[in-house]
Amino acid sequence: MRLVPGQFVVHPHHGPAVVLDRKVRQLKGKDVAYVELEIQDKGLRISVPESMVKTIGVRDVSSHTTVRKLMSLLAKPSEHVEEQWSRRLKAFQEKLATGDLPRVAEVVRDLHRRHEVKELSMAERMLHREAVDVLAAEVAIVLDISAAEAEDVMAQAIDGVPLKDLGLDRGKAAKAQREDARQAA
Incomplete structure (x- = not known):
């Protein structure tokens, strides 16, 4: 699943969120791509490793x-x-x-x-x-x-x-x- 800024998604534990940005961070000497999400109505920002988005259960908003x-x-x-x-x-x-x-x-x-x-x-x-x-x-x-x-x-x-x-x-x-x-x- 490719996430782009402005896209609405759903985090399984936090609920609906909007994709804010994509960042690369150093973790144990390796570059790891993260997606920053802002949880709707909670003002909470979380970062999810792009490689773990599907495993964590981040999904598109329901139809x-x-x-x-x-x-x-x-x-x-x-x-x-x-x-x-x-x-x-x-x-x-x-x-x-x-x-x-x-x-x-x-x-x-x-x-x-x-x-x-x-x-x-x-x-x-x-x-x-x-x-x-x-x-x-x-x-x-x-x-x-x-x-x-x-x-x-x-x-x-x-x-x-x-x-x-x-x-x-x-x-x-x-x-x-x-x-x-x-x-x-």
Whole structure:
């Protein structure tokens, strides 16, 4: 994957980022090329060795189709959730650590629904917040909306609102409709 300044990418642990620059540094007497990334909404800058970009899991931003699939996944019934607190937390942490959006969406969905039935522990609330932040950041970029609006779209999807009512229809007409609704608010 060749990264160029100004390009949006997603770091598996930090979320959406913009490529700032490419630099070469000396490491143990050898030149090593690094890509400098600025993590969106966090003001964090990180450097990733170019040779490790794929291994680390840095990837392109998801497509509109992928976001539609994620919203469909959020609307699906929750899978079996472990009853024992420590096992449940560990399973959610493992899913979140993968950085795989469908697995992150499962964490968001399952913890959202669990919160509706029973109060979450502090660790579960923190994990839920982290998962929501990761997913909402990417949804916001793809749909060209704020992170808060993306969180609202995700919550509505979990609650069963049809995708067409979420403004996820393709094309310029849907984008214009979202823009009209945003200006009216």
